[in-house]
Amino acid sequence: MLKVAVTGAGGRMGSGIIKKILEQDDIEVVAAIEIPNTPLEGKDIGEVIGIGSIGVKTNGAQNLESVLKDAKPDVLVDFTIANAAFETVKIAASLGVNIVVGTTGFTDEQSMEIANIVEKSNIKAVVSSNMAIGVNVFFKVLRDLTPILNDFDIEIIEAHHNKKKDSPSGTAMTAFETIADSLERNADEVCVYGRQGLVGERTKEEIGLHAIRGGDIVGDHTVMFIGDGERLEITHRAHTREVFIAGVMRSLRFIMNSESGKVSDMADVLGIK
Ligand SMILES: NC(=O)C1=CN([C@@H]2O[C@H](COP(=O)(O)OP(=O)(O)OC[C@H]3O[C@@H](n4cnc5c(N)ncnc54)[C@H](OP(=O)(O)O)[C@@H]3O)[C@@H](O)[C@H]2O)C=CC1
Ligand SMILES: O=C(O)C1=N[C@H](C(=O)O)C[C@H](O)C1
Numbered sequence: 001m002l003k004v005a006v007t008g009a010g011g012r013m014g015s016g017i018i019k020k021i022l023e024q025d026d027i028e029v030v031a032a033i034e035i036p037n038t039p040l041e042g043k044d045i046g047e048v049i050g051i052g053s054i055g056v057k058t059n060g061a062q063n064l065e066s067v068l069k070d071a072k073p074d075v076l077v078d079f080t081i082a083n084a085a086f087e088t089v090k091i092a093a094s095l096g097v098n099i100v101v102g103t104t105g106f107t108d109e110q111s112m113e114i115a116n117i118v119e120k121s122n123i124k125a126v127v128s129s130n131m132a133i134g135v136n137v138f139f140k141v142l143r144d145l146t147p148i149l150n151d152f153d154i155e156i157i158e159a160h161h162n163k164k165k166d167s168p169s170g171t172a173m174t175a176f177e178t179i180a181d182s183l184e185r186n187a188d189e190v191c192v193y194g195r196q197g198l199v200g201e202r203t204k205e206e207i208g209l210h211a212i213r214g215g216d217i218v219g220d221h222t223v224m225f226i227g228d229g230e231r232l233e234i235t236h237r238a239h240t241r242e243v244f245i246a247g248v249m250r251s252l253r254f255i256m257n258s259e260s261g262k263v264s265d266m267a268d269v270l271g272i273k
Contacts, residue, residue, distance in 0.1 A: 005033065006032050136266045146225075175223055
């Protein structure tokens, strides 16, 4: 049985992951962690997420280290916010707990530090801005397509629900980095976040990133390749969080056989590198 701790256990993704794990024969939830000093402390997480008692208490993240020492999970799954996830990764790694991280909004420095921590502590890790199969095929298509359309103007648009805290989405940032990398452009120099005011004509190199927020949109991403007289648009739309949760289940089954000391991504999990 694979033992899993979930941080952000009461959130949209965390609660969905716990519900899905309960349907699996080979995976179990052994710890549920919420924000530090949560008023939910001590309550059964099943009651908190509306499915009735499952025999796992909710803990505040201020006790993360002792909770992990007691519960001894094989893997910690984190869908929270970047600064919290960064601290959680440090604690999990120091205890030799493997990690599946879907949280987005890390700075470049945090992402690099996570890779260093994983290497130094020799844990196993899957980190991905988007766990949906379709999005990871979308990234692969972008990698193949971009060099062919290298003289087209490229713009990225993402749309998400009105509760999302980070912007642009992690997926849009991964798409941007994939494209900039394929074109051998310096990501810091070519990134343009939205446009406002007298910005002048568009440069050939720039890549625009635009974020829409509203209602209950689960997650849409479009890359527009715009030429003179034609344009090609590649779009992925998530209709339900179940697609991300399915990716987490695949990651959990993949991780224990993955390489230690290295951050794997969903392309590794799906075998589409
Ligand atoms: N990789 C992927 O496929 C996907 C990634 N995501 C990403 O996952 C993250 C979470 O998204 P979502 O579930 O919608 O967000 P939610 O806000 O619904 O859930 C986040 C949860 O984490 C809790 N939390 C905050 N800080 C801590 C902490 N220090 N320790 C433990 N729990 C904490 C929050 O509590 P409180 O509400 O009280 O602050 C909340 O319950 C985002 O970064 C999002 O972009 C989302 C979907 C798919
Ligand atoms: O916050 C969300 O909801 C999502 N976040 C991820 C991101 O930032 O890319 C993945 C997905 O789009 C949903």
